[in-house]
Amino acid sequence: MDHINTSLDDIELDEEHDEAVEELNDNHVQPNSILPTVGMVFDSVNQVKSFYRQYAISKGFGIRTRSSRKNSKNELCYFMMVCSRAGKYVPLNHNEKIGRLTLANDCAARMIVSKRDDKWYISAFDDVHSHDLSPTKSRLFRGNKRMNLNVKRTLDLNAEAGVRMNKSYRSLVCATGGYEHMEFVEQDARNYVAKQKRALSKDGDAKALLNHFSSMREIHKDFFFDIDVDDDNRILNVFWADARSRAACEYFGDVISFDTTYLTNKYDMSFAPFVGLNHHG
Structure with a gap:
């Protein structure tokens, strides 16, 4: 029997998915406006995720993985990617302040991918969003941000050398060709360096x-x-x-x-x- 795992937050699919995400982080993805259609075939999870991310950036929305399914052999056979504004905000308790700011907008845009004969097929696709799209800002939306290994290594070396983060980030901006080409903000860089330090103190x-x-x-x-x-x-x-x-x-x-x-x-x-x-x- 297939095993189903669903969540409104980002989830880890399996080892194959983790490797795919890491590969995506190592490659600068250029946006394209090719419309995903049912029946499209891909060789790997990496290709599917890269393709959908390119499309999301070009249209102006963020993406995340909402659910996944594994077969009886514990192998990934299905996953669903949705707009980052999918779902509804549910307060953790009744005393939580009403009117809390949230990006959740019950957006129904999604793409479902299934595996057959070692190939990945788009089995369902909905492209209707319940909110405005922002192509000029979409690189920095949830699920679209990327920090490749070269960038991480530069941040690590600069941190070891005592270079202040604002200068370290500006050097990356210059190397990339401007802020409009950056796929993460300065706070993301700060969070990465802080995470590396915390990892060593566990x-x-x-x-x-x-x-x-x-x-x-x-x-x-x-x-x-x-x-x-x-x-x-x-x-x-x-x-x-x-x-x-x-x-x-x-x-x-x-x-x-x-x-x-x-x-x-x-x-x-x-x-x-x-x-x-x-x-x-």
Whole structure:
């Protein structure tokens, strides 16, 4: 039996969907006005989402995923994308202030996509919106914003170098060719940098790292480590050297190779090993 998951908020479909979203983030999508039609065929989720996002930008509305379905093999076989103003606002409690500002407008615009024989088909499409459209602003609507890996890396490096965010963002604007070509605002950049810092201070990984280093020092008194944190006690840099490496440095420390080409996948932080060169090269 198929498994259905529905929500008025953005949801994660599955691993294939996550990879598709990441690919979209890495590519600058140009808007087009090609009308989606029932029966259109695509090779991947990435292609479908990219196509609908292009159309949404050209017409002037935001998009989000509203529901998905998996088959008995736990594979994605169906999903629905809607206008970002779909649905109705429902107060969490009766005491919540009436008249709260909300973008929800019960918009019925949607696109339903189904999978058959390893292909993705548009099985339903509605293009009637219950609100005004804004093509000139749609790049910055919910679901249309994008920040590719090159941008993220630039923000990370600038943050490490102490460059103020307003200057960092303006440099990206200049590189892109102007504000009209930006696919995110300065606040999005601030949120990204703050999120990266918070990720390094979570109890899980940070605490596990500290516990591991502490246990290593108890076992080997020559094990050394040092952790650099900011004013909010968030990890900035980590350095460690085991007993064997410190001993080897006494003999092969005259020439040291310093390599910063490594990156961790999870936090996108530079990993720079110090490698001594012995008489064997």
